Amino acid sequence: MSDTLLWYTTRGAGAVSLVLLTAVVVLGILSALRVQAAGWPRFLTTGLHRNLALMTLVFLALHIITAVVDPFTHLGWLTAVVPFSSSYRTLWLGLGTIAFELLLAIVVTSLARGLIGHAAWRMVHWLTYASWPVAVIHGIGTGTDTLSAWLLVITVACVVAVIAAIGLRLTARPRDPLKEPRTTFQAAVQRPETR
């Protein structure tokens, strides 16, 4: 594989990861808002959210591996794990490492949700709001392509999408649609005298 190809792959996979991660974040926020339509029941949102998150990891792996094995940058595998350990663009790459590790923690806790419990999973999931902006700053800061029109458009679109979703979430007060059926069901199976 030629060095140039590696370099292009790193940049391309980085851009794709940004778009995918943004989609995951927006879907996550939308699922908290309980958005749904007739042909799109709400559980599909969470399914897509999960599958896209796993796909993001695949492109991130491609992004990181091609960057590390690229002989031009001399990154070394340590850079992928320890933040700010690279001599090449120390700050910006370090942010990338941090964003990646936060994301990894979020995915691993999601896969192990049955074992760690809902409360712990939810707390770790809040880290999304740290991981995504750090990833965006990493992209802008490192960016060989930052000033090129195509990446600029993508980055701005991603930021606008997430800000819009957060804005929606803060203004709309989502109602728990399960609350009423749950209460009804629990009333039907409650036998307090057995205590």
Place this chain on the structure above:
Amino acid sequence: MTQLLAGRNLALGAEGLAEHVRRLGPLPVPGPSFIEVLERSGLKGRGGAAYQAGMKWRSVEAQSNGAAVVIVNGAEGEPRSLKDRLLMTTRPHLILDGAFLAAKAVRAKQVVLYIGEDHRAAHDSMARALAERTNEERRLVRTVAAPARYVAGASSAAVHLVDAGIATPTTTPPSAHQRGVDGAPTLVQNVETLAQVALIARTGSPTGTHLVTVAGGVSRPGVLEIQSQTTIADAVELAGGPSEPSEAVLLGGYFGTWIRAASAWGLALDHDALRARGLSLGCGVIGVLPGSRCVVCEVAGIMRYLASESSAQCGPCFFGLRALADACTRIAEGGTDHLDLQRLQRWSAEVSGRGACHHPDGAVMFLQSALNTFPEEFAGHRAHLRRSA
């Protein structure tokens, strides 16, 4: 060989303690190796999941410290099943024997009789039988009414009711035998399983029989005790034969499997033989669909029921099963719609495995079995005109 329903005519009602002891001898004191005997017997749970009983007892005993709890599961929330009720109503002392053997073997401090609240006769029979037992035994026992809902028979729901007074299933793992009532290991065992235990304690091996309920299009629907070589055709014959020609059998209750009648009749109702074909006896219901009933409409009706029995704790189960049931109903009422057929496949995959308990998984397996067994019926269904009277 002794059978579960041996002894006096079932129509005469419950067998009393004196008669029970005369017939089978007194309850033997279980030795320290009783769990080993149970493991060697290969006895599997009769509630539906067919979990190895010995393994469960071993796990509870190992963590017991004298605080374990035994729950005698007579909830029988499966709509077509009658066998647990029949056993409680006619042979209560077999069940109690099994329960007290379990309590000794796992060093339990409490035995809970968890009986479906609608099963009045079963409840009364168990209460009368309990009154005949020793003070020492009676002190261990309390009776709790199981709400008449599908999920109430799940072991986590039984534990939740005893613990917190509410029979909704909870997340597993940990399962009840690891962490149950008050955090103590809890042995939840179906009444038929415990009755088998009572006979194993006396003879060293299970009876080799199963209780099944033959339901639907047969002349005399009801409970049978069958040998493992009995075929579905034999069971249907014992239940008086089909009341009209039948095209389909639902084996194992609402979480069971559909089989076309032609391939169903010759099947032996044997756990291992069924397993080898990817089937299971489940809770023992053999549902014979009368030929005049439409299988697509039947499936839609059962899906609506299973959706309505979701405890509304997990979104994918509550909304997913509802969406699946609605799509089934649209096909049943309006005729085949290929978009809806595709949705059934896609949404099934999205729902399965996404609940805290296995309710959505069971419902999806039921639907998948119907779609796989009756592809032509689902692909070419036409809306029925109401049959004129």
